[in-house]
Amino acid sequence: LELHGPINAALAQIQHTLSTPTRFEPRRAVHHFVIGASDYMEFLVMPRLVSLLQEQAPGVDLTVRSLQLSQPEEALDRGEIDLAFGYFPNPAKRLHEAHLFTEHLACAVRNDHPTVKSRLTLSQYVKLPHLFVATRRRSGVVDDALARLGMTRRISVSIPHFLVAPFIIVASDVIMTVNSRIALTYARALPIRVLPPPLKLPDFPISMVWHPRSDKDDAHAWLRARLSEICRDLQVS
Secondary structure: OOOHHHHHHHHHHHHHHHOOOOOOOOOOOOEEEEEEEOHHHHHHHHHHHHHHHHHHOOOEEEEEEEOOOOOOHHHHHOOOOOEEEEOOOOOOOOOEEEEEEEEOEEEEEEOOOOOOOOOOOHHHHHHOEEEEEOOOOOOOHHHHHHHHOOOOOEEEEEEOOOOOHHHHHHOOOOEEEEEHHHHHHHHHHOOEEEEOOOOOOOOEEEEEEEOHHHOOOHHHHHHHHHHHHHHHOOOOO
């Protein structure tokens, strides 16, 4: 059982090495990619990626597998996914990695919030009810930062996914501290105001990782290049 993963990875590497490489021509290609992604990165990247594929590579299909609760190493080793993108603080050294962008946090409230206007103070922030998307942890970097100041917040609503969050925001007085690109996407679609947090919070890198066996593969290289382009377009100040 312990050897199952490594042997599968070795056999996949041998099969890839012995196969005859073919040049990837996007408009004529019939291909299937399996991508591992967090809910956050699915939300940001997949609409743009699907649109791009329909335009440039209409014969290419996608399957996305959730990485909400796990790192991608084992799935990449077993060949279950072709690549993964998201926040990976300590990826295995055997994997290839490319930085996509650096993310920071922002606050989101409804436009007609009764107490939050154009500026948010720390005192106001900790008094408000908070919405928290608990994808990996029961608490987050906000709680860690507040604890260092001897403060706490009340998480009045905790949910597992980003999809429902903006509809909760516009229907209530909760505040959400979330990745800036998600907050701005919410604000473009719904009456939501995006504000800077009233305390120092860390930035974090978003990257994609892939197995060495697919590093020189023409189709994989094409997909990685398209993902890099999409993420460059997601840059915010």
